Amino acid sequence: MPYRRTPRVQARxxxxxxxxxxxxxxLVAEQGYAGCSMAAVAARAxxxxxxxxxxxxxxxxLAVELFxxxxxHEVDAVAQAAAQPGDLVQRIVAVVETFTSRALKSPRLAYALLVEPVDPAVDQERLVFRRAFRDIxxxxxxxxxxxxxxxxxNAEIxxxxxxxxxxxILVGPLAAGAQIDEERVDAVPDSLPELIAFTLRALGGSDAHS
Structure with a gap:
């Protein structure tokens, strides 16, 4: 008979x-994918x-599962922001605000998720989640x-x-933030106001909405 794990073993x-x-x-948040070797992860765990x-x-x-x-979690946060009651344009702006502010709070992790060179399998996951953000x-x-x-x-385009x-747009600020010590995280460039203005113009709205 094949071995079956007991509930206790499975829980462990x-x-x-x-x-x-x-x-x-x-480790990815601290060092990027380059520092996320199997040995390094094992030692940390x-x-x-x-x-x-x-x-x-x-x-x-492991990298695919991590991604x-x-x-x-990021998609869930953006979806919740988009679902808040209120002005429709502001709800679209909330998507940008949430996406951007969360990225800037953890620049090294966000840089790894968005642009750091990775295996093709992780690149495929990037496309899946980019579509998820797009659909929201x-x-x-x-x-x-x-x-x-x-x-x-065309809303999708x-x-x-x-x-x-x-x-x-975030590549530069995130790359800069990835070089900053945790104690100096307040030095990460704040691109949010410019990004909101850009979003309103791209939608065909007015900066006055901001």
Whole structure:
């Protein structure tokens, strides 16, 4: 008969996997993907390197799971911001504010998630989550167009352009922030006001909404 894990053993394995993922997230936030080797993650998690392979067959598999975990939280935060009651344009702006402010609070992690060179499998995950952010923005833009708050436009194209532009615009500030010690995190450039103004112009709205 095949071996079946007892609930107690399974719970211990689940806890160990969660500890590995958290250790990997912490390392990426501190050193980027380059510092997230299987040995380094094992040391941070307090386990043997060989134990890592009971949970993840490779660094790439670990990186994909890490990416899904972190970006899933980011998508949830942006979706909650977009769902807040209020002016439709401000709800679109809230997507930009949430996306940007959360990235700037953890610049090294955000830089790793957005632009750091990674394996093709992680790049594929980037596309999946970029579409998720796009769809959240597109839904609000379409609603604003339908109610006459914004001029006619293709909501999906506008949203894709906005999300792509945000990622590109943030590269510089995030790269700078990745070089700053945690004690000097307040020195990260604040691009939020300019990004909000850019968003309003891109939507066909007015800076007066800000």
């Amino acid at each position: 394995m689940d806890d160990q996997r969660a500890a590995i993922l958290q250790a990997a997230i912490d 307090g386990i043997a390197t060989g134990t890592m392979y009971k949970h993840f067959t490779s660094k790439t598999e 899904r975990r972190v970006c899933g 923005a597109a839904e609000r833009i379409a609603e604003a167009v339908a109610t006459g708050v914004l001029p006619p436009q 506008t949203a894709a352009a906005l999300i792509g532009a945000l990622g590109e």
